[in-house]
Amino acid sequence: MRNVHIAVAVAAGLALGAAACSDPDDSEKKADSKNAKHIAFFGFAKANSFTVATFDGVKQQAGKDGGTAEFFDSNFDAQAQVRQIQDAVTSKRFGVFIVQANDGTAVLPAVKTAVRNGIAVVVQFTPVGPRYDTDQPQVPGTVSLVDVPTRNGRRLGELGADACRSRDLKPCKVAYLEGLKTLPLDNARTNAVVGALKSTPGVEVVARVEGGYTRDSGRKAMQDVLQAHPDVQVVLGSSQALFGAEGVAKGKKISYIANGASRQAVSAVREGRWYGLPYLPVRTAGAKAAELGLAKAAGRNVPAATDMASLVPDEGKLTKSTLAASGITGEYDE
Template identity: 35%
Template sequence: MIPKSRVALACALLSLAAPLAACGSAADTGSDAPGIAVFLSTSANSYEQAQADGVKAAAKKLGGGKVQVFDGGFDSTKQIGQIQDAVTSGRFKAFVIEPIDGAAVAAPLSRAADQDIAVVCITSACGPDTTKIDLQFPGQAGVVGSDYQKTAAAMAQHAVDACADVDPCKVFYLNGDSTFPSDRLAKDAFAAAMKAAPANVDYVGSQDGKYDTATGRSVMESELQRNADIAVLVSLADQQTLGAAQAIDGAGRTGKIKIISFGGSKQAVEKVASGEWLGAQLTMPFSIGQTGAEIAIKTAQGKAPEHKAVDATTLAPVEGGLLTANDASGFEAQWTS
């Protein structure tokens, strides 16, 4: 995900003009029957577009009907309004939603389920406890999500491993956006893991990179002024990691700071393959969208999906989800930063 852009602004203007206006395409899968509504946090970047493409692929394969994509513009209130309007329209038999605020959307999604709409949440959970990848509101058809606390703890352990031969080993965490519930959970989980780390690990703190290359660069430049001898950088998003790497290069520290990033974008995979970055914790947006849509479509068709709750980490072809140079040469990324 990335911050609001001109595309998101355009979507907001369109939503004022018509309740069901959406930035994105309505893919015709050969059926005039009620179709699938895809609610994204934003549609202005490759990650979310890959999720939508996965939904469209599943709809085409399973006869799921037309797919319409709604851009939430990182605005939970707007996303809730889109859900309500989509329910009222009667045009959809299935919802696939990437929630901006998982707790806030649970009630309107439950009302959608009451109208026999198959609802599947993707990327993160919907409900009162976004740390649990399970069904949390009445009638929910499924969830394909990441446990951000678990992901952050795993990345913290990778940082500890990277510190094995360094004493002291300064670790800096570049968070995503602390206004997002998932990112707050990740930041807190990372800090807790660092607190329990061996004595040689010196956790110097965290700042938000805002899923933005320029912000990531600026934050890292400032951090290197405070802690020029950082040994490990862990970042929650490839977009901001690319900026942080630019700052590291500008400071003459390339090759001296081990970089671990969350995302698995094309750029990240190339950096890992070349040895510039130590590792990339993978996320598979096309597979997430496709799997979520398969659950929703099968449920709407009265069929039983193989699984209703799927840990998105298991969709990665690498055990544990961490891509290293040993695996990168044969890995094909599903999105670009």
């Protein structure tokens, strides 16, 4: 969920849209059967542990089903990812695409072209399309397995409010280390987080700064927060950002709520260093995406939409008190 520095070129998007519209055959074609079990995985970046764990699940499931999987590394660049999807369609080497969209709007034309060419497309983790409040496919013919950003934001905000209540803080001063302000997806999540916090009596959102998805960006964000609000009591952000933030705030009694599901983040909650997190089984979700894509490529019926949060009980809202009974340890390392 993570590390996404994205600059989308409008001209490139328009060019792709024109190319997609110029396809003389708008009916769905059938993919080459000999490539039906070859999966192209379009991930955020190979440098991102979350993405690598997802691909591990994809690759493992592909192997079980007699298929293969190849990682296309866009390095968090939306324009590069669009080109990769286009080139993979042209190559006719793959029967399945699994797309972790850096920018769900930018990839729309390329994803539509893939569907028209008979490729089974699974939209994984981030929605493809302009809406960030639904798990339903926004491109007809695709399969959706996403973590709905607004629902994720609501869970994150609710955990923040719970942390305030657990300490009986009135007022409770909260800072949110947002993802990336350039991303529509992160902006939708931020609105949901802040909405959940502000709807809770006694909670005061004193700071909203860009925390990003690295320890360094979290460290810088926390420095800015503490300079303006040294009495902040609850801090929310990506798990990577919080690992940087807590180092800056040593000695302060702060409740942390992380958006991330690594083994290290889960351990921080278990140890009581962090209050909680909305948990997602990342490797399991990657395997599920491969299973759905391969089944669709084989002509079998599969669910059109699955919310990733449904893969774990109680939408994955973990705290120290609920973690022990869950048996959850995390599925990847930071």
